[in-house]
């Protein structure tokens with residue numbers, strides 16, 4: 001996964017200087033073909049394990065076993081290649097992005113404990129301290145949702161989105177774009193544009209609680225028919241995850257220094273430069289929810 005992610009996106013110099021493709025500069029083609037074969041073998045192994053029920057009882061209700069059951073009734077639609085493609089895109093597009101968003105969220109929360117406390121107060125008042133937050137309650141957690149939106153705005157997991165190619169000559173913002181040109185959208189810069197946002201570089205979830213629909217200005221999931229189909233799922237998973245982590249633990253920085261908020265480098269998905277290190281301590285609710293653990 002690491003190899004695929006790092007070789008995806010606009011990272012190949014030959015895309016910018018086509019002459020380099022003649023010599024397979026940096027052995028890029030050979031490298032990606034090898035990665036492709038390796039990942040195909042891995043996914044085929046997963047499929048075969050599920051098919052022969054070698055995955056154990058926990059795999060019986062998995063997404064893969066569901067897809068394989070569709071294969072029995074619609075063999076032409078659900079070929080092995082299609083199923084491998086679905087699993088691959090879910091893993092590639094859905095895992096790193098959501099994990100990185102979570103890391104940015106907690107980096108912001110430990111740097112701004114007052115925001116963390118406000119989120120906790122909302123969770124206490126809407127969910128209470130007896131039960132772990134559940135999905136239907138997420139709609140009531142408006143401040144938690146606002147924290148997610150503000151993180152997507154300032155720290156989009158895919159800052160240049162996924163490269164697109166113009167299928168025809170067109171004009172974009174007054175610029176002529178010939179057919180077959182790679183087009184990148186700088187979501188990172190657009191979401192910090194002072195013409196669109198007040199105090200654009202400050203982390204202020206409150207801006208999403210105003211009456212206007214600020215969320216419609218977020219483009220971190222793309223726009224239009226190729227926009228991210230996992231955006232709703234991702235917001236729900238992340239919402240559940242941060243709300244339960246806030247319910248169950250106290251969170252603090254490891255020392256007085258603020259957590260550095262620099263971006264690292266990557267393919268499509270860009271992680272933090274320094275992975276987040278933080279301290280956490282179990283809260284009393286953990287004794288009630290998981291007494292056997294204490």
Ligand code: HEM
Nearest residue numbers: 093094097098101157158161162220221222226228230234
């Ligand atoms: C924080 C979480 C996520 C972010 C920031 C994110 C962002 C994006 C972006 C920017 C694109 C490209 C949109 C474009 O080309 O204009 C995309 C595409 C895609 N995402 Fe996500 N995504 C996230 C989570 C997920 C999840 C959880 C899934 C599925 C489990 C998913 C599945 C996909 C797929 C399949 C595409 C390709 C859509 C297409 O090309 O038609 N993503 N995502």
